[in-house]
Amino acid sequence: MLLYLLRRIVSAISVVLVAIIASFGLFYLAPTDPAGVVCGPKCTPERHAEITANLHLDDPMIQQIFTYVQGLVAGRTYTSAGVTIECAAPCLGYSYILGQPVTTLMAQALPVTVSIVSGSAIAFLLIGTLTGVIAARRRGTSADRAMVGGTLVLGAVPYFVVALMVALYIAPATGLRAEYLPFLDNPVAWALGLLAPWLTLGLVNAGPYTRYARASMIESLGEDYVRTARAKGISERRVVYRHGLRAAVTPLATLFGMDVAFALSGTIFTESIFGLPGLGQLTLRAFAQYDQPVLMGGVLLGATVLVVMNLIVDVMYTILDPRVRLR
Numbered sequence: 001m002l003l004y005l006l007r008r009i010v011s012a013i014s015v016v017l018v019a020i021i022a023s024f025g026l027f028y029l030a031p032t033d034p035a036g037v038v039c040g041p042k043c044t045p046e047r048h049a050e051i052t053a054n055l056h057l058d059d060p061m062i063q064q065i066f067t068y069v070q071g072l073v074a075g076r077t078y079t080s081a082g083v084t085i086e087c088a089a090p091c092l093g094y095s096y097i098l099g100q101p102v103t104t105l106m107a108q109a110l111p112v113t114v115s116i117v118s119g120s121a122i123a124f125l126l127i128g129t130l131t132g133v134i135a136a137r138r139r140g141t142s143a144d145r146a147m148v149g150g151t152l153v154l155g156a157v158p159y160f161v162v163a164l165m166v167a168l169y170i171a172p173a174t175g176l177r178a179e180y181l182p183f184l185d186n187p188v189a190w191a192l193g194l195l196a197p198w199l200t201l202g203l204v205n206a207g208p209y210t211r212y213a214r215a216s217m218i219e220s221l222g223e224d225y226v227r228t229a230r231a232k233g234i235s236e237r238r239v240v241y242r243h244g245l246r247a248a249v250t251p252l253a254t255l256f257g258m259d260v261a262f263a264l265s266g267t268i269f270t271e272s273i274f275g276l277p278g279l280g281q282l283t284l285r286a287f288a289q290y291d292q293p294v295l296m297g298g299v300l301l302g303a304t305v306l307v308v309m310n311l312i313v314d315v316m317y318t319i320l321d322p323r324v325r326l327r
Contacts, residue, residue: 008314012307017069019303024065027292037290038096047081051096054078068093092300093293095286102297105282112180112278115190116197116270117263123202125256128209133245135210136217148214151207163200163273171196178274197274205259212255216248223247250317257313261306 027034035051036043052058056067070076071091078085078094078101085101087094092102131151135144154162171178179193220226221244229239268280279298286294 005311005315008311012311015307016300016303020069020300021065023296023299024068027296034292038292040097040290050079050081054080054094092297095291095294097289097291098294102293105294106279106297106301109277109279109282111182112271112276113264113267113280115180115183115194116201116267116276116278117260119191119194119198120201120205120263121256121260123198124205124209124259125252127202128206129213129245129249129252131206132210132213133217133240133248135214136221137240139214139218144214147210151210154204155207159204160269160273162204163197163269166196166200167273178276180276180278194276197270197276201263201270208255209252212252213248216251217244220244220247253316254313257309257316258306261309264302264305 035048035055035057038055039047039051056064059067067076071087071089071093073089075089076087076091076094078087080094080096080099085094087101087103090103092106094101095105098105131147135147138144167178170176176196177193178196181189181193183190217240221240223244226239226244229243230236234243264279267278268284270276271278271280272284279301282294283298285291286298
C-alpha cells in the first residue's frame with residue numbers, strides 16, 4: 001500500500017504541475033499584455049513597468065514558470081508603489097488590484113467555503129443515503145416511486161433557481177438569515193447562519209445519492225451473505241444497516257469525494273446568491289476585475305483539491321470494502 005500511495009502522490013504532483021503550466025499559459029503567455037490587464041485601464045507607465053518586473057514578464061517562458069513554482073515552495077518578494085511585500089510560501093501571487101497576496105485573500109475566504117461545503121456534504125450524504133435505503137427496502141411501492149421521481153424533478157430544476165427561491169422567499173419567511181460568523185466565536189450562530197445554504201445544497205445534491213444508494217442496496221440485499229444472515233435469524237435492521245449498507249456505500253465514496261472537491265472549487269452560485277464571502281465570491285470578483293493572479297490561484301487550488309480528494313477516495317475503499325487492496 002505504501003508503494004501505491006507514493007505512486008499516487010507523484011502522479012498527483014504531476015497533475016498539479018500540468019495545471020500550473022496550462023493556467024500559466026492561459027493567463028500570462030496569451031497574446032495580451034498581462035501587466036496592462038493586471039494594472040487596469042488607468043495604469044501609468046511607472047506602474048506598468050513595476051508590475052512587469054515583479055511578474056518577470058520579460059523573462060523566457062520556462063523561467064517565468066520556474067519562478068512561479070519556486071514561489072510556491074520558497075515564497076517571493078513583490079514591490080507595490082515602492083513598498084516591499086513578502087509573500088510567504090506557498091505564494092500564489094500578488095493581487096495588485098486588491099493590494100494583498102493571493103494566499104492571504106484565499107485564507108480569508110476559505111473558511112467560509114469550507115463551512116458551506118462541509119455542512120451541505122453531510123446533508124446530501126445523509127439525506128440521499130437514507131432515502132435510497134428506504135426506497136430499496138420498499139422497492140416497487142408508491143413510496144419508492146415518489147422518492148425516485150422527486151429526485152428526478154428536483155434535479156431537473158437549475159440549482160440557481162432553487163437557491164434564489166430559498167434566498168428570496170423561504171429563508172426570510174422562516175427567519176433563516178444567511179450570514180457567516182466564525183465557528184470559534186459562536187458555534188450555534190455559525191450553524192444557524194449557514195443552515196439555509198446547507199439545506200438548499202443538501203436537497204438539490206441528494207438526488208444522485210438516493211438513486212445510487214437505492215440501486216446498490218437492491219444489489220447488496222440480493223447477495224448470498226445477506227440471505228445467509230437472514231437464515232441465521234439476525235434481525236432485519238441489522239441485516240440491512242450492518243451487512244447490506246456497508247457494501248452499498250462503497251460506490252457512493254467516489255461520488256461523494258468528487259462532489260466535495262467540485263463544491264470546494266465551485267461554490268460561486270451559493271455564495272453569490274446568499275451573499276457569503278467565500279472563494280466563489282472572490283473568484284467572481286477577480287473575473288470581473290481581470291485580476292489574473294487571483295484567478296490563477298483559484299485554478300491551482302481547485303486542481304490540488306481534486307487530486308487530493310481522489311487520493312482520499314482510493315484509500316477509503318480499503319476501509320469500506322476489505323476486499324479492495326491497493327497495489
